[in-house]
Amino acid sequence: MFNFRPLARIASVLTTPLAPEDVLALFNPVYSSRQLRGVVTRVVQETAQSVTIFFRPGRGWHAHLAGQWARIGVELNGVRHWRSYSLSAPAGQDPAITVTDVGSVSGVLVRETKVGDILFLAPPQGDFVLPEHPRSLLMLTAGSGITPVMSMIRTLVPGRPDADVVLIHSSRGEDDSIFREELFELADQFPNFRLVQWQTGGRGRLSLATPADLESICPDWQDRAAYACGPESFLDDAEALWNQAAQAASAGSLTIERFHAELKGRDGGEGGLVTFETSDREVMADGGVPLLDVGEDAGILMPSGCRMGICHSCLTPLLSGSVRDLRTGEVRGEPGELIQTCVSAAAGPVNLKL
Amino acid sequence: MSVASAKNPATAVGLKTRPGALAEAGRPTMRPPAAAHLSDEQVAELGRELDAIRDGILAKRGSSDSTYIRRMIKIQRGLEVSGRAALLVSRNKGAWVTGTALLSVAKILENMELGHNILHGQWDWMRDPDIHSTTWEWDFVTPSRSWQHTHNDLHHRWTNVVGKDRDVGYNLLRMDPDQEWKPFNLGNPLYNALLAPVFEWGIAIYDLEIPEYKEGLKSKEAMVKDLKALGRKAAKQFAKDYAATPALAMLTGSGKQALYGTLVANAVRNVWAHAVIFCGHFPEGTDTFTEEMVEGETRGDWYVRQMIGSANISGPRFMHLMTGNLSHQIEHHLFPDLPSNRYSEIAPKVREICDRYGLKYTTGPLLKQVGSAWAKVFKLALPPQG
Numbered sequence: 001m002f003n004f005r006p007l008a009r010i011a012s013v014l015t016t017p018l019a020p021e022d023v024l025a026l027f028n029p030v031y032s033s034r035q036l037r038g039v040v041t042r043v044v045q046e047t048a049q050s051v052t053i054f055f056r057p058g059r060g061w062h063a064h065l066a067g068q069w070a071r072i073g074v075e076l077n078g079v080r081h082w083r084s085y086s087l088s089a090p091a092g093q094d095p096a097i098t099v100t101d102v103g104s105v106s107g108v109l110v111r112e113t114k115v116g117d118i119l120f121l122a123p124p125q126g127d128f129v130l131p132e133h134p135r136s137l138l139m140l141t142a143g144s145g146i147t148p149v150m151s152m153i154r155t156l157v158p159g160r161p162d163a164d165v166v167l168i169h170s171s172r173g174e175d176d177s178i179f180r181e182e183l184f185e186l187a188d189q190f191p192n193f194r195l196v197q198w199q200t201g202g203r204g205r206l207s208l209a210t211p212a213d214l215e216s217i218c219p220d221w222q223d224r225a226a227y228a229c230g231p232e233s234f235l236d237d238a239e240a241l242w243n244q245a246a247q248a249a250s251a252g253s254l255t256i257e258r259f260h261a262e263l264k265g266r267d268g269g270e271g272g273l274v275t276f277e278t279s280d281r282e283v284m285a286d287g288g289v290p291l292l293d294v295g296e297d298a299g300i301l302m303p304s305g306c307r308m309g310i311c312h313s314c315l316t317p318l319l320s321g322s323v324r325d326l327r328t329g330e331v332r333g334e335p336g337e338l339i340q341t342c343v344s345a346a347a348g349p350v351n352l353k354l
Numbered sequence: 355m356s357v358a359s360a361k362n363p364a365t366a367v368g369l370k371t372r373p374g375a376l377a378e379a380g381r382p383t384m385r386p387p388a389a390a391h392l393s394d395e396q397v398a399e400l401g402r403e404l405d406a407i408r409d410g411i412l413a414k415r416g417s418s419d420s421t422y423i424r425r426m427i428k429i430q431r432g433l434e435v436s437g438r439a440a441l442l443v444s445r446n447k448g449a450w451v452t453g454t455a456l457l458s459v460a461k462i463l464e465n466m467e468l469g470h471n472i473l474h475g476q477w478d479w480m481r482d483p484d485i486h487s488t489t490w491e492w493d494f495v496t497p498s499r500s501w502q503h504t505h506n507d508l509h510h511r512w513t514n515v516v517g518k519d520r521d522v523g524y525n526l527l528r529m530d531p532d533q534e535w536k537p538f539n540l541g542n543p544l545y546n547a548l549l550a551p552v553f554e555w556g557i558a559i560y561d562l563e564i565p566e567y568k569e570g571l572k573s574k575e576a577m578v579k580d581l582k583a584l585g586r587k588a589a590k591q592f593a594k595d596y597a598a599t600p601a602l603a604m605l606t607g608s609g610k611q612a613l614y615g616t617l618v619a620n621a622v623r624n625v626w627a628h629a630v631i632f633c634g635h636f637p638e639g640t641d642t643f644t645e646e647m648v649e650g651e652t653r654g655d656w657y658v659r660q661m662i663g664s665a666n667i668s669g670p671r672f673m674h675l676m677t678g679n680l681s682h683q684i685e686h687h688l689f690p691d692l693p694s695n696r697y698s699e700i701a702p703k704v705r706e707i708c709d710r711y712g713l714k715y716t717t718g719p720l721l722k723q724v725g726s727a728w729a730k731v732f733k734l735a736l737p738p739q740g
Contacts, residue, residue, distance in 0.1 A: 013593055015594075016591070016594050017493060017587075017591075023431060023435060026431055026432060034484055035482075035483055035484055078416045078421075079479060080482055279488060299478030299481065301481065301483055301488060
């Protein structure tokens with residue numbers, strides 16, 4: 001790609017205090033000196049509740065690995081909100097996210113996104129990716145948990161005749177099963193891909209409390225590298241099952257992708273006065289509200305990522321005070337310690353270097 | 355900690371205003387004469403009424419506001435690009451006039467409706483890093499951060515308190531009878547006339563806080579840091595307007611004309627900004643305060659001081675825009691971080707409150723207010739009579 005840097009530096013003599021990109025944004029909105037953006041190129045309705053949004057990212061994006069997610073910034077009534085969405089497009093192709101309407105931000109994305117809209121972006125990240133070396137795979141998904149796995153299947157199945165993938169996908173009924181037709185076609189076309197559609201509306205939930213269901217569908221499940229993505233309880237059961245099997249020294253690996261952190265400690269604390277030192281702002285915070293939300297509501301530019309305590313993008317130095325980990329209820333606080341603001345709440349007065 | 359930002363009630367559920375920044379009830383050691391007729395309870399009630407106005411705007415603030423500021427940024431950048439482009443061929447007289455005019459307007463909008471207001475944090479609620487008080491840098495010599503300190507923190511906290519708010523005369527002019535007269539002050543009108551066309555440099559020097567440094571209130575390290583920041587910023591500003599633009603214009607043989615164009619545009623902006631800013635707190639009718647009037651000041655008293663210490667400018671919408679809505683100085687001082695496009699909406703309510711509580715609401719057309727500020731400059735050049 002042509003290197004714009006030297007040119008941009010010369011141009012900035014004329015555009016200072018702006019960067020040349022800020023002026024170019026007059027003509028093409030994906031330009032920005034500060035903020036990665038993408039323009040929506042196509043919107044595909046998947047089910048009544050979900051859409052796939054294709055976008056062309058600006059400079060600063062990097063190609064995604066199958067199974068990764070990206071943070072997407074959306075404006076609700078003028079205010080920027082960030083959420084993480086799994087990329088459903090196969091690796092090596094233009095990025096697309098598949099979004100299911102489960103909350104205020106996803107609802108706006110599903111209902112209102114149009115071609116030509118601008119999305120604010122952060123480059124793809126995440127460890128829920130295919131193994132480095134070829135292995136037989138078992139995918140366990142439920143509901144919108146199919147999204148990152150779809151990217152893996154699209155990447156692997158058509159291109160690798162040596163792949164061996166079993167997908168057990170749970171959905172309520174046919175209508176709300178995302179990618180249903182495409183999955184059937186892939187299963188028809190490629191013998192290396194076996195699809196089991198488990199409709200919970202008809203036959204009840206796939207039980208992972210005991211190995212029985214798995215044994216009957218996929219007898220060699222313990223020999224496969226397993227991936228699971230879906231609701232909390234589904235993943236907790238899968239984790240327990242694999243742990244059990246691991247004690248019998250017979251299980252393969254299980255890789256899990258969670259969409260939410262369970263914030264058990266939400267009612268546990270008293271909160272306190274939060275001081276954002278660099279921004280010179282003080283706010284009273286509730287003991288159940290993550291410091292990330294507290295800062296955002298006060299108009300602070302908070303670093304953020306997954307908003308569920310796994311990616312560590314929100315790490316912020318604690319200058320003084322104690323914080324409560326909302327996942328465990330544990331209270332801690334060493335001056336200078338880096339805290340995850342997305343899962344930490346104030347436990348008494350807190351000073352943050354922001 | 356600036357009082358202005360400490361007073362922000364946070365918008366979300368579960369968040370409260372910082373407690374104890376200013377008392378809800380009580381009274382200052384001495385209430386300003388213009389508000390002496392008010393009881394403690396009345397002042398507290400006035401505070402609640404103004405809080406309610408603020409809450410009303412916070413509840414409405416949303417996509418119409420974000421659309422407004424983004425459109426304004428686009429218009430400003432469009433004007434700036436076209437103005438500079440016209441100056442590149444300004445050997446042509448029409449191009450020179452157009453280019454200089456467009457660039458002047460662009461610079462005025464950039465400093466006033468965009469820079470001043472964004473740097474106040476009026477648009478921080480959007481959480482857009484491109485339009486945020488901690489990231490914005492303006493087309494003005496003084497670095498944003500230095501100005502935010504002297505303006506947002508010192509001036510807005512100590513509005514018109516003689517001895518605390520150095521904006522009363524900017525360390526250069528005698529702008530209040532309580533400031534001691536010295537023979538130097540005879541030059542008041544001359545200094546002010548000389549200051550106007552180079553106002554941005556005056557502000558840059560002012561923001562260095564040289565008197566504080568001399569008095570030992572500012573460390574040498576801080577001074578060196580500020581000087582370096584100013585040096586870098588000034589060099590860039592200078593290079594853009596007085597070197598790069600003329601150099602590029604030389605390609606069409608318009609180098610000299612382009613240089614005159616940028617000089618004039620900066621001067622026009624400086625004279626305009628100077629005029630508008632002098633209308634903020636100096637016209638007849640605005641009060642100044644003593645330090646005992648802010649001792650023990652309550653939330654309501656703080657509001658009172660902002661109202662009787664500030665003056666508005668009346669006029670058409672375009673005038674308000676070109677002043678960055680500083681023509682609503684009273685509303686701006688009450689709520690420095692509400693979006694500027696909302697000031698005109700709350701102005702009638704604020705005025706009504708002033709009327710009802712028997713407080714002055716100083717306003718007048720631009721020329722009258724400029725004249726009034728200048729009258730003070732002349733009057734206070736002379737020693738106190740009698």
